[in-house]
Amino acid sequence: MNVSGLKGTVAQLIAHLGIKPEPAATKLAEYLLTNRLPITKETFRSALQWLKAADAAVVGLPVIKTMFIQQLPFVKGVFDALFTQSKGEPFHKLLSGFRQQLQDGGAVTGTASKLKEVLDSLHVAKLNQLQQIGLQKLVTTWVNSDSTPEMKSGAFSLLQKTGFVPKGMTESVFLESLVDGAEVRSGIPENSAIDKLHQGLQLLSEAKGGAFAHVEEIEMAINRILNSHDHEKAKLPIDIHSMQRKNISAEKLTPLAFHLLQNAFAEAIATKAVGGKIEVNDLIGYLNMDTEQVAESKGKAAELLFKSLNEPPEAQYARINEKLVLSHVLAADFQSIDFTNGPSVAHQLKEMTKVLGLQLEHALINLPGDDMADFPNDLETLKPLLLKLLNEQIPAAIKEMAEQILNRITAQQILSQENGPIQNLLLTLPLNLGSTQTDLTLQWSGRKTKEGKIDPDYCRVLFYLELGRLEETVIDMQVQNRIIKVTVINGRGASP
Numbered sequence: 246m247n248v249s250g251l252k253g254t255v256a257q258l259i260a261h262l263g264i265k266p267e268p269a270a271t272k273l274a275e276y277l278l279t280n281r282l283p284i285t286k287e288t289f290r291s292a293l294q295w296l297k298a299a300d301a302a303v304v305g306l307p308v309i310k311t312m313f314i315q316q317l318p319f320v321k322g323v324f325d326a327l328f329t330q331s332k333g334e335p336f337h338k339l340l341s342g343f344r345q346q347l348q349d350g351g352a353v354t355g356t357a358s359k360l361k362e363v364l365d366s367l368h369v370a371k372l373n374q375l376q377q378i379g380l381q382k383l384v385t386t387w388v389n390s391d392s393t394p395e396m397k398s399g400a401f402s403l404l405q406k407t408g409f410v411p412k413g414m415t416e417s418v419f420l421e422s423l424v425d426g427a428e429v430r431s432g433i434p435e436n437s438a439i440d441k442l443h444q445g446l447q448l449l450s451e452a453k454g455g456a457f458a459h460v461e462e463i464e465m466a467i468n469r470i471l472n473s474h475d476h477e478k479a480k481l482p483i484d485i486h487s488m489q490r491k492n493i494s495a496e497k498l499t500p501l502a503f504h505l506l507q508n509a510f511a512e513a514i515a516t517k518a519v520g521g522k523i524e525v526n527d528l529i530g531y532l533n534m535d536t537e538q539v540a541e542s543k544g545k546a547a548e549l550l551f552k553s554l555n556e557p558p559e560a561q562y563a564r565i566n567e568k569l570v571l572s573h574v575l576a577a578d579f580q581s582i583d584f585t586n587g588p589s590v591a592h593q594l595k596e597m598t599k600v601l602g603l604q605l606e607h608a609l610i611n612l613p614g615d616d617m618a619d620f621p622n623d624l625e626t627l628k629p630l631l632l633k634l635l636n637e638q639i640p641a642a643i644k645e646m647a648e649q650i651l652n653r654i655t656a657q658q659i660l661s662q663e664n665g666p667i668q669n670l671l672l673t674l675p676l677n678l679g680s681t682q683t684d685l686t687l688q689w690s691g692r693k694t695k696e697g698k699i700d701p702d703y704c705r706v707l708f709y710l711e712l713g714r715l716e717e718t719v720i721d722m723q724v725q726n727r728i729i730k731v732t733v734i735n736g737r738g739a740s741p
Contacts, residue, residue: 254278262286269297276306282313295324304331315662323659329649330656335711336684337675339653340364343646350643356634357643363627366600367675375547380409380539381525382574383546384532385514388506396573399566403549406567409533409542420499420506423532424449438516438524439531442509444470449498449505460497467501471508550575594687597674601654602628628654666692668699676710683711702727 255274256266263286264270273293277284296305308327317323344364347357386392387400404410410419427446433439445467452463513524533539553571598604624630631651635644653673660671670689675682691704701724708720718735 251275251278258284262289264289264293269293269302272302273306273309276309280310282310288319291319291321292324295321295328299328301328301332304328307331315660317659322655326652326655326659329652330660334649336653336673337682339646339650340367340675341682343643343650346643346646350640354634354637354639356630356637357639359625360627360630360634363600363625363630367597367627375550376543379546379550379574380407380543381529383407383570384409384529385510385525386570386574388503388510390507390511395566396570399564399568399570402564403546403567403570404542406549407542407545408538409529409546416503417496417499420502424453424498424502433531437527438509438512439527441470441512442505442528442531445505446502449502452498460501463498463501467505471505594672594674598672600626601657601674602626602630603654603658603672663693668693685710 255271255278258274258278259266259270262284270293273289273296274284276282277289292309296302296309299305305324305328308324308331311317311327312319312323317327344361347361347364383400383403387397387404389396392400401410401416405412405414414422424446427443427450433443448463448466448470451457457463457466509528510525513528516524529539530536533542550571553568553575628651631647631654634647635651639647657671657673660669662669668689668691670687672685672687672689674685674687676685686707686709688707688709689704692700694700703726704724706722706724708722710718710720712718715735718733721732721734723730
């Protein structure tokens with residue numbers, strides 16, 4: 246059809262549908278006719294309304310085409326989801342920006358707190374995350390009863406490097422300084438992990454001044470405190486106290502001080518794990534009351550951890566025992582996917598799809614009867630938490646970002662569907678490659694066997710990655726009769 250003929254047909258179509266002849270309607274009609282897409286009055290009106298609201302016809306028109314071709318429900322929710330997906334803003338940036346909004350934007354609901362934890366588990370805003378909990382991890386590695394002596398010494402050495410512990414101060418001297426400073430503390434919440442630590446250190450301070458006769462006596466008193474008996478009741482019977490008192494050496498008291506620290510951090514971490522008040526940061530403040538120094542130490546701890554992500558193993562920025570600790574912390578809390586290990590990659594991808602909440606509807610449909618025992622775990626993932634947050638009183642900026650992310654997740658679900666014997670899958674995940682954050686998009690299509698299972702002999706997998714130096718890179722893997730062909734494509738050309 247020539248241009249003048251098309252314009253005449255468009256004008257007739259718009260008049261026939263009873264639509265006002267405006268530029269947006271003309272553009273939509275031209276697009277539908279050129280692409281030979283079905284037209285009804287209802288679908289035309291709906292599409293026109295969505296495109297006007299989106300104010301981006303260049304992105305919106307191909308979305309309308311996708312909805313027709315893939316026979317998707319012609320409803321606004323599907324359009325919004327696919328439109329947000331097509332705008333192409335990196336998913337990891339959306340998630341990182343949302344995490345920062347929740348931190349700074351005043352959303353203080355329980356749902357917002359859970360969302361921050363979920364986003365942290367996806368490793369978004371890694372440097373920010375390292376600054377939030379890097380120092381905590383160094384302290385807890387030092388006091389953890391499961392840490393090897395090498396790990397303990399490495400962690401303490403790193404604490405000196407951050408300035409949290411004064412340079413040159415030995416572990417025993419640091420512990421002795423805690424004992425000496427115990428008497429001057431105030432304003433500590435009763436029955437908290439810090440309260441028990443404080444009471445215990447006070448007892449050690451008294452012991453240093455000759456209040457007890459034997460180390461065993463102090464150990465019994467400390468155990469009473471750790472078992473939630475109060476400070477006064479921790480004093481022991483008079484017949485024990487009537488024994489000759491003596492000043493007990495710091496050498497014998499510092500192991501008890503360390504034992505108190507271990508218990509305090511273990512209790513605080515356990516309390517946090519079951520949704521209780523976060524006391525780990527408060528404990529760190531107890532160990533070093535200089536808030537400016539603690540803030541500086543957090544930054545330095547993050548730098549050390551970040552550096553260990555990027556420096557080659559032979560780099561001389563840390564001793565062997567320090568490297569062990571840095572590697573342990575990163576492996577436990579900031580692990581990137583190991584692409585050299587196939588089963589590990591598969592496991593990580595499956596876990597991330599769960600965290601995003603992509604399996605929410607599947608979990609709902611497959612609930613066995615009234616068995617809701619495992620279902621709460623599915624509600625603690627990103628999609629259901631976003632749905633819940635949108636029903637709460639939250640600032641407009643946070644609501645807008647939540648809707649965008651929800652649309653991106655829903656788009657992945659919409660575009661992952663069965664079409665007869667063909668199965669399609671689209672998955673976009675935030676990815677950390679060393680210090681670089683990017684998106685991994687995986688597009689898979691394949692056929693099913695007669696039994697309804699995925700046929701491993703025939704499929705096609707496309708990986709899309711935005712890399713620092715290679716920029717946009719596509720890996721195209723095609724499997725035909727179990728013969729695999731892999732092509733790597735980017736702006737610099739393709740290589741089979």
